[in-house]
Structure formats: structure tokens, C-alpha cells
Amino acid sequence: MTQERCEQCAQPMAAYDAIHYGSMETGHRLLCTQCFNVEVARRYGMTDLENVRLEPIDMVDSAGDSHRFHFQMRLLGPNMIVLDAFELREDVRAGYEFRTVGEPDDDVLTLLGRLVEKLR
Ligand SMILES: [Zn+2]
Secondary structure (H helix, E strand, O other), X not given: OOOEEOOXXXXXXXXXXXXXXXXXXXXXXXXEHHHHHHHHHHHOOOOOXXXXXXOOEEEEOOXXXXXXXXXXXXXXXXXXXXXXXXXXXXXXXXXXXXXXXXXXXXXXXXXXXXXXXXXX
């Protein structure tokens, strides 16, 4: 499997972490989630974005099966931030998937807490 690299920071990135960013006029670039958020924040003149990378967490369901959830936080505009939690199978999203939407100045941990409540 070939690993894609972010066209901004040149770091290798997992498929689930890659986002096409751009427009018809400027062309598209493949960015990692962190660089995507930086670009969006810059576009809207936002300087106080908490651009954190969230570590995966393991949760056990009522049947005793373990699920590993990965997180992706995306800034979608001056008033919207989306936090996804999802399972991976061979590096692509599969299984359970949850989403919570908040405001960019919400505390990331608050969003995460809300999402983890949904996971349970
Ligand atoms: Zn990057």
C-alpha cells in the first residue's frame, strides 16, 4: 500500500486523515487534517483555533467486544467544527461512526466528552 503524503507538511498520512482542499479556481491539494484546519483558519482569519490531534481510544461494548475509535476534527468555517469518531478496518472507515458538531471556540475536550457520551 502506498502512503500518501500531505502536500503542505509532507508528512505521510493515513487515508482517513487525508482531505482534498481547494476550489475549482485554485485547484485541489491533498492535505492532512492538521494542515486542512490551518488553511481553513487562515482563510477566515481565525487565530485561536485549538488544532489538536486526538489519540484513538478503546471502548468495550455491552457484548464485551473492544472497539478502537479514531478521531478527526475538521474546521468547516468560522462557526462550525465537526468532530468524527470512527472505527477503521485496513485503514479505511468501517464499523461504527459518530459525529458531533460544535463551534470553533468550544473547548475540544467538551466536544470530545459529548462524543464519548454518544459512543457509550
Ligand atoms: Zn499536513
